[in-house]
Amino acid sequence: MSSKKSKTATAKPVRRPLLIRVFGGLFRLIRTILFRLIGWGIVVAAAVVLYFYLQLPDAKELLDGRESGSVAMVDRHGDIFAWRGEQGGVVGSAQMSEDLRNAVVATEDKRFYWHMGISPRGILGAIRINLSEGRSALSGHGGSTITQQVAKLVFLSEESTWRRKVLEIPYALAMELAYTKEEILSIYMNRAYLGASATGFEAAAQRYFGISAREVDVQQAAMLAGLLTAPSRYAPTRDLGRAQNRSQVILRLMHEQGYIDDTVFAQARANPAELSESARRRAGGYFADWVMEAGPEFLIEGTREDVEISTTFDPAIQEAAEQALFSVFDDLVREGSEAQAAIVVLSADGAVRGMVGGRAIGGAGTFNRATQALRQPGSAFKPFVYAAAVESGMHPTDYLNDAPLTINIPGSGPWSPQNYGRSYRGPMPMYEALARSTNTIAVRVSEEVGRAEVIEVAHDLGLDSDLTNSPALALGASETTLLDLTGAYASILNQGFRAEPYGLTEVRLRHGGELLLSEEPSLGKRAISEQTAGYVTWMMNQVVEAPYGTGRRAALGDRPVAGKTGTTDAARDAWFIGFSGDYVVGVWMGYDDNTPLTGVTGGGLPAEIWRRTMLGVHEGMPVSALPMLVPNTPSYxxxxxxxxxxxxxxxxxxxxxxxxxxxxxxxxxxxxxxxxx
Structure with a gap:
């Protein structure tokens, strides 16, 4: 049997081109390095997240992030009329209105309940929008989830934009591990700033609607959620119409995401939220600021406790003062005038019932012309001159000569006071000199009694500012504030006992009601005798009632009143201060830059503002007698x-x-x- 040698076919190995082999090896190397980097990145990221996770406090500790507490101011009837400080109030998100929770999630993070703290889709979308609008990738829209916003609010508020954006991610992941969704939402809804000094939705609901966040309806929820984008711009106390328009956007988002049906959507759009009555009035802003400045700092500003201040404020009196000022400017002042005015209303014991610190025009800001502006009172100072005269033994019926007068002032030379009309009437009784506001006689009296005595009486009655010891003292050349001047007049009404203006009566903790401070009103020391106060009151009554009085425009018909006009040199300031048996009202008018008033004296527009204020203040009140002492005056x-x-x-x-x-x-x-x- 023969055998053949069999041939076995052997396939030659196929060699890839060198270039492909090089790039293939390079790709495998890069892939290996990349996978290792990703692996190490995941390990590092996990370590960072774990580090932040271990640093996170209990969620309850993060609910209230305010640096100071809130101050609720209560009027004389027990109703809140103003808030100051950082208004807060911790309420868990589960206890808040369901509509409110839904509005916040629909507005800020519609995937909140499903993501793990970050939303790559949201971040990429925000970058695309920023670049399309010509901004850098991280400027403008952030694409942040609610969890990332909590990280920014609580932990990263001081960081730069780039650093914050990087750190938000591990913080957010850590919080998602440490806290429940409800806890994260609770932190956010209690720490978000919502305008008008309101931090958190409980505070905002109280501030704008006078109710708890537990009670807000769909319309109110939409308005509150709309504040998250720009709280100052959309605050309803600033521009209600703008806030209502913004709430329409939120309602549409809630409807699109299935939180409200067609019927609720239509009804809510047709009936947007309205402010509560107290928020709508925004009454007592100047008064509230004054109380905050005058109150004890350690109780009002130096604590994180929420406090409640009981005050002397009367909203009806405040409205009467505001309406009087607005109506006079509307009726009697040329349109576009930048003249300012201020009003103070006191009870006889010095309790401040109302305060208008100025007109909201141009850049008027919050400067309080009733308490902060130092102005010359002019002839409104003269009652103190005559009080000193009567106290020294002179009588309201004593005759004095209205004639040219020259006093040599050492270092300045001769000084001659002029009457308003540049004329002289000769001898007249002292009460008539006050009613006519005769300058020469006021100076004669001051020089005869002694300037030191006049200054002492003025200080004792309540003018605490420095009073210049010069012949011009009698003509009101020294500066004072409207509040101090009005308070000094209240001392005359109080039959000579000093009446210190006050606005705060009690300070309590809002939660628990613990009394921290109580100030019982009490009259100060006697400044002038009861007889002197009675005579001066009658003399000031002649300013209004006598046919020659400069304050005739302030008369209130059957209700007896007393007062005094005041106009400074070049009419830079015009005043009328006066009182009935129940209330003291002070009015100042002028320009902030000391521009002279045109055609205005104290007996003109200020007296008219005073009269209209008094009519509103006394509406429905019985007539009270003035505590005046009428001298035995001879006939004409x-x-x-x-x-x-x-x-x-x-x-x-x-x-x-x-x-x-x-x-x-x-x-x-x-x-x-x-x-x-």
């Missing part, structure tokens, strides 16, 4: 006779002086001629 004919007799007496005295002088001269000549001593 007797005044003329007395004045004539006084002139005759002065002529006779002068003649006697001349006669005595001539006799002395003759006697001297005779002695000289005769050689006598």
């Amino acid at each position: 004919q007797d005044n003329i006779a007395t004045a004539g007799n006084d002139v005759v007496r002065r002529i006779e005295d002068a003649a006697q002086d001349v006669d005595d002088g001539l006799s002395g001269i003759v006697e001297g000549l005779l002695r000289g001629l005769l050689g006598g001593n």
Whole structure:
């Protein structure tokens, strides 16, 4: 049997081109390095997340992030009228209105309940929008989830944009591991700033609607959620129409995401949320600021506790003052005028019931012209001059001469006060000099009584500012505030006892009601006698009631009042301060830059503002008597006779002086001629 050698076919190995082999090896190397980098990146990221996870406090500790507590101000009737400080109030998201929770999620993070703290789709979408609008990738829209926003609010508020964006991710992942979705949402809804000093949705619901976040309806929820984008811009207390328009956007988002049906959507759009009455009034802003400045700092600003301040504020009186000011400017002042005005209303004991610090025009800001502006009172200072005179023993019916007067002031030379009309009336009783606001007589009285005595009386009555010891003191050349001046007039109404203006009566903790401070109103020391106060009150009543009084425009018909006009040099300030038996009202008018008023004196527009304020303040009140002491004043004919007799007496005295002088001269000549001593 023969056998053949079999041939076995052997396939040659196929060699790949060198270039492909090089790139293939390079790709495998890069893939290996990349996978290892990703692996190490995951390990590092996990370590970072674990590190942050271990640092996170209990969720309850993060609910209230305010640096200071809130201050709720309560009026004399027990109703809240103003908030100051960082208003808060911790309420868990589960206890808040379901509509409110849905509105927040629909607005800020519709995938909140499904993601793990970050939303890559949201981040990429935000970058695309930013680049398309010409901004850098991380400027403008952030694409942040609610969890990332919590990280920013709580842990990263001080970081730069790039660093914060990088750190938000591990913080968010850590929080998703540490906290439940409800806890994260609770932190967010209690720490988000929502305008008007309100931090968190509980505070905002109270601030804008006067209810708890537990009670808000769909419309209110949409308005509150709409504040998250720009709280100052969309705050309903700033622009209700803008806030309502923004809420329409939120309602549409809630409808699109299935949180509300067609019927609810239509009803909510047709009936947007409205502010509560107290938020709509925004009453007492100047008053509230003044109380905050005057109150004890350690109780009001130096604590994170929420406190409640009981005050003397009366919203009805405040409205009467505001309406009086607005109506006078609308009716009697040219349109576009930038003149300012301020009003203070006090009870007889000094309790401040209302305060208007100025008109909201141009850049008026929050400068309080009732408490912060130092202005010259002009003739409104004169009651203190005459109070000092009566206190020293002079009588309201004493005659004084209205005639040219020149006083030599050391270092300044001669000074001659001028009357408003540049005319002189001769002798007149002191009460008429006050009613006519005669400058020469006021200066004569001040110089006769002594400026030091006038200054002491003014200080004792309540003018705490420095008073210049010069002849111009009597004409109100020293500066003071409207509040201090009005308080000093209240001391006259109080029959001579000093009445210190006050607005705070109690401070309590809002939660628990613990009393921290109580200030019982009490009259100060006696500044002038009851008789002096009674006489000065009657003299000021003549300013309004006498046919020659400069304050006739302030008369209130059957209700007796007393007051005094004041106009400074060049009419830079115009005042009317006065009182009834129940209330003291002070009015100032002028320009912030000291521009002279045109055609305005204290007896004009300020007296009209005062009159309209008083009419509103006293509406429905019975007439109260003024505590005035009426002197036994002679009749008009007797005044003329007395004045004539006084002139005759002065002529006779002068003649006697001349006669005595001539006799002395003759006697001297005779002695000289005769050689006598």
